[in-house]
Amino acid sequence: MVGLRVVRILILSLAGAGVATGQSSQPISLVQPAGTGRVVYRSDPAWKIRGLGLLDEGTRPVLELANQEQKMSLSYLMFVNDTGKHDSESCRKAVVGPILTRLGEIAAVKNSRAGTYTTKSGKVLATHSYLLSGYGEMKMEQQNLFGFFGDASTCFEVHVSKVSYEPGDQAMMEAELDRFAFDAGYQPTTMDYFQQAEILFRALQKPGAAAFYYRAALDSVPVEGMDARQVMQRRVLTDQLVMSYGMTEQFKKSRELATQAIQLDPEYPLNYYNLACADAEQGHAADARAHLQQAFDRKANVLPGEKMPDPARDSSFQKLKKDAAFWTFVQGFSTPMELRKR
Known part of the structure; x- marks a missing residue:
């Protein structure tokens, strides 16, 4: 998975990074x-x-x-x-x-x-x-x-x-x-779950533990009648949860979540990209190629401040690097400057 991919979203910002250094200037809510x-x-x-x-x-x-x-x-x-x-x-x-x-x-x-x-x-x-x-x-x-x-x-x-x-x-x-x-009576919010997931995922590098909170955050966002803010939340949370599953080799869960996300939000490119990652992790080059193409066909629909990942630098697709035809296809999505770096 592209575990180091950074999503730049103001509405769901990284919180609690002080945990990594042992200090936090903001109160930490444990939920x-x-x-x-x-x-x-x-x-x-x-x-x-x-x-x-x-x-x-x-x-x-x-x-x-x-x-x-x-x-x-x-x-x-x-x-x-x-x-x-x-x-x-x-x-x-x-x-x-x-x-x-x-x-x-x-x-x-x-x-x-x-x-x-x-x-x-x-x-x-x-x-x-x-x-x-x-x-x-x-x-x-x-x-x-x-x-x-x-x-x-x-x-x-x-x-x-x-x-x-x-x-x-x-x-x-x-x-x-x-x-x-x-x-005792507090009802956790989407942001509470997200902040705790981000601390676990980014500062402490515990994607398995983070997945429980990304899942809780995602489940707290409605599916029906979403406004623009909630659509953005679902996209970010889905992306993070898919990565958490992938980094802990829970590929069945990763694939199921990406497939569900495509059904709910068929124009968001990272849903297809995440499914392509799951394909590659399981050695399915043809499926990975098809879903990767679908992802880049929709690259104009990334969120503000976000850009498409470079699949040639993604560890999931690098597992299929020995497949010459597939790897040539993957490199076609890289810019000339990125190609020169490899």
Whole structure:
């Protein structure tokens, strides 16, 4: 796939690039690919962002941070509340119980306590804390503090840990519970999904995880009665999702999505180009040639600020480079200057 293709769209701009450097000047909204609610992280110079990802087959978003000066780690998570109960305690049990069971087999756990904590904003969290005094043969003093909030649909989790723990550090750890900002009733928007997908795809180079969010963003845009803005959104999101599937070798999904996009939007050239990429990845030179021709026949319909990719520089088509006739055809779409560069 043409994984490095950049779509220049003002309406759907790249967000969250600060994650790549460990800093972000804008608040980061952590949302699930499916479900309600969000966690909002506001930048703090003491904390460096270590990563953003999806756990449990794309169902649990996690944001991880580190405070090197204080030797502390922090993580925020969200997940569907499938416990059958609508409270914070059930979320705590669902997470902490399995953790303690696993740790009991390989680590020395002390002072394990469940409780509650009322934040300065008045929210009541179900909490659990314990001290790891050893892990295998390694000695340590790592304090762990969890906070949970749950409703009928979603569980929200904050986890703070500190090595070289001393009792006087407790207030510093509880301060992170006070900073834990979440909105249980929030309905994520197309932009929320898109921004999280872009962070995963571009800054963190995790196309597999990004695909869950591109899919959620695409599904949030209507198919019937689209205005010009929504048409543009669907085109950009489809292109990004097809690339995410292709880069993770999910060619069946990539082909199905490109085919559906052609049915919905038959004049947009990148729909055909993406289908040609899937053809080439699977070794179908004749189909790739036909769909590539259809793409360039419609090149006048690219979005403002966008241009057609150069197929001769695309890794998908380069897989068929030994097919002389096909490769001559592909090179016919390159400008003389681009040909001289190769």
